[in-house]
Structures are given as C-alpha cells and as structure tokens.
Amino acid sequence: xxxxxxxxxxxxxxxxxxxxxxxxxxxxxxxxxxxxxxxxxxxxxxxxxxxxxxxxxxxxxxxxxxxxxxxxxxxxxxxxxxxxxxxxxxxxxxxxxxxxxxxxxxxxxxxxxxxxxxxxxxxxxxxxxxxxxxxxxxxxxxxxxxxxxxxxxxxxxxxxxxxx
Amino acid sequence: xxxxxxxxxxxxxxxxxxxxxxxxxxxxxxxxxxxxxxxxxxxxxxxxxxxxxxxxxxxxxxxxxxxxxxxxxxxxxxxxxxxxxxxxxxxxxxxxxxxxxxxxxxxxxxxxxxxxxxxxxxxxxxxxxxxxxxxxxxxxxxxxxxxxxxxxxxxxxxxxxxxxxxxxxxxxxxx
Numbered sequence: 001x002x003x004x005x006x007x008x009x010x011x012x013x014x015x016x017x018x019x020x021x022x023x024x025x026x027x028x029x030x031x032x033x034x035x036x037x038x039x040x041x042x043x044x045x046x047x048x049x050x051x052x053x054x055x056x057x058x059x060x061x062x063x064x065x066x067x068x069x070x071x072x073x074x075x076x077x078x079x080x081x082x083x084x085x086x087x088x089x090x091x092x093x094x095x096x097x098x099x100x101x102x103x104x105x106x107x108x109x110x111x112x113x114x115x116x117x118x119x120x121x122x123x124x125x126x127x128x129x130x131x132x133x134x135x136x137x138x139x140x141x142x143x144x145x146x147x148x149x150x151x152x153x154x155x156x157x158x159x160x161x162x163x164x
Numbered sequence: 165x166x167x168x169x170x171x172x173x174x175x176x177x178x179x180x181x182x183x184x185x186x187x188x189x190x191x192x193x194x195x196x197x198x199x200x201x202x203x204x205x206x207x208x209x210x211x212x213x214x215x216x217x218x219x220x221x222x223x224x225x226x227x228x229x230x231x232x233x234x235x236x237x238x239x240x241x242x243x244x245x246x247x248x249x250x251x252x253x254x255x256x257x258x259x260x261x262x263x264x265x266x267x268x269x270x271x272x273x274x275x276x277x278x279x280x281x282x283x284x285x286x287x288x289x290x291x292x293x294x295x296x297x298x299x300x301x302x303x304x305x306x307x308x309x310x311x312x313x314x315x316x317x318x319x320x321x322x323x324x325x326x327x328x329x330x331x332x333x334x335x336x337x338x339x
Contacts, residue, residue, distance in 0.1 A: 092281025
C-alpha cells in the first residue's frame with residue numbers, strides 16, 4: 001500500500017520503562033561504584049594468569065595446526081584468529097595492553113589476508129613468539145621502550161604482507 | 165564522570181558472550197556496580213530464551229558468537245513478533261570495533277556500543293546510557309533507539325527518514 005503523500009513514514013515511540021523507579025532509590029556515587037568494580041578487577045587478575053595460560057595453549061595449538069596442515073589452512077587460520085581475538089578482547093582489561101595489541105595485529109593479518117600462504121607463516125610466528133614473551137615476562141601496562149618497538153615492527157610487517 | 169550516572173542496585177542483566185572469561189569479567193563488574201541479578205548465555209539463541217524467562221533490565225551482548233551472533237540476536241529481539249521485550253536496552257561489545265561493525269550494530273538497533281577490552285568506567289557509562297530512556301524509531305527498514313543523538317538547531321536539508329521508501333502501510337509502521 002502506498003502511504004498518503006505528506007504522511008510520515010516513520011513512527012516515534014517513547015518506550016515505557018520501570019527504570020526511572022529503580023534509579024530513584026538512591027545508592028553509591030559513580031566514583032564509589034568504579035572503585036568497587038576496580039577492586040573486583042584486581043581480584044579477577046589473580047585468576048587471569050590461569051585463563052591466559054589456557055588461552056595461550058589454544059593459540060599455540062591453533063598455530064601448530066596452521067603450520068603443519070596446509071590442506072586445511074583456511075579452517076586453521078580461522079581457529080587461530082578466534083584464539084587471538086579472545087586474547088585481544090580480554091588482555092587489556094587486566095593490564096596486558098601489549099599482549100592485546102599484538103593479538104590485534106595478528107587478527108588483522110588473519111582477517112584481512114584473502115588466504116594465508118607459506119610466506120605469511122614467519123609473520124604469524126613472530127606474533128606468537130612475542131605473545132609468549134609478554135606472557136612469560138608478565139609485561140603489563142602501557143607499552144613503552146622495547147615492547148613498543150616490537151609491536152610497531154609487527155604491525156609494520158602485517159601492513160607489508162597485506163600489500164602483497 | 166557525568167552527574168546523571170545512577171546506581172545499578174536492583175537491576176537485572178543478561179551477559180551474552182561465547183567466552184566464559186569475558187562473561188565472568190562482565191558479570192563481576194556488573195555485580196560490583198550493584199546489579200542483583202546477572203544471567204549468562206553463550207550465544208544469541210540461548211540469550212533469547214533467558215530474556216523470555218527472566219526479563220532482565222538490559223543486555224550486554226558480544227558481537228561475534230556462534231551459532232547465533234550478536235547482530236542476529238538484536239534483530240530477533242527487536243523485530244520478532246513474539247519478542248518478549250523489543251525495547252530492551254542493549255550494549256554491544258566487540259574486540260573488532262571497525263566503523264562497519266559499529267554501523268551494523270547501530271542499524272540492528274543496539275543502544276550503545278563498547279569496544280573491548282572493556283574498562284569499568286566505560287562499561288558503567290554505556291550501561292547507564294543504555295538504561296536512560298530514549299525514543300525508539302520505527303520505519304520500514306529500521307526499528308530501534310533513535311540514532312540521532314542530538315538536534316541540530318537550524319538544520320536545513322532533506323529529512324532522510326521521510327526520504328526512505330514509502331510503500332508501507334500504517335499498520336506495518338505501527339507493528
């Protein structure tokens with residue numbers, strides 16, 4: 001059916017909500033809520049080492065498959081992407097900013113390259129090795145100095161591979 | 165931090181993420197904010213069941229999940245005829261915050277978008293923004309929170325909503 005000329009073809013709806021009732025009850029200040037949540041993050045950080053160990057095992061197993069099983073390279077590259085993607089999303093929350101950034105660079109290569117070929121494997125390996133070092137040496141905080149140089153180098157390698 | 169931030173005591177959330185550690189992190193932060201109920205699910209289909217069953221106040225939803233991803237979850241929640249809560253406040257999170265993903269999430273009808281890794285401060289801001297009532301817009305091709313964040317005084321130009329296809333019945337618009 002054709003709407004009449006000049007008629008509005010969209011509707012604006014004000015959703016009814018119980019939220020206003022809930023927020024009017026008072027409670028802690030935002031700063032207090034953030035402090036409480038940050039304290040919780042500090043608690044979880046104790047566990048994050050174990051989570052990271054598991055995530056790294058998955059990442060290394062995925063890399064091995066990618067290396068030794070060229071027949072299923074697309075599937076294996078996807079598995080490695082998923083492993084790196086999980087680390088990228090989580091590591092930064094717990095202070096591993098360098099790790100998150102290296103994982104991001106690896107994800108970029110695996111996602112944007114139409115197909116992963118033998119010549120890409122050394123670049124993937126450099127990322128995996130750098131991630132191992134960051135985890136083993138527990139490099140946390142904003143990357144500076146050598147870690148920052150390594151990240152810049154890895155990102156540059158990926159950019160070059162993506163141009164080929 | 166904005167003055168309009170409010171405590172989350174008494175709120176119920178659903179955290180939707182296929183990574184159990186990501187779910188635990190979000191759950192613990194929300195509890196620290198005062199949420200008294202935090203449900204969890206690992207994909208969109210399980211999330212829809214929890215929404216129907218527990219009717220949370222808001223959803224924190226990851227984008228990349230299988231078999232049903234975050235975008236499909238949002239579309240189903242917003243558009244399905246039997247959707248239990250089509251106006252549900254939704255914060256979408258992802259470690260892949262490209263312009264294309266943000267646009268896809270916005271067009272699916274999310275309220276807020278949050279790039280991973282999440283921080284406590286950013287999560288609180290997004291959750292409170294999502295919970296703050298905002299008009300919903302229904303056109304033939306979109307249903308969700310108003311994507312226009314501000315009114316530009318004295319704006320002169322075409323009304324893009326009006327420029328959208330008009331072969332739509334009044335009934336379809338209301339639905």
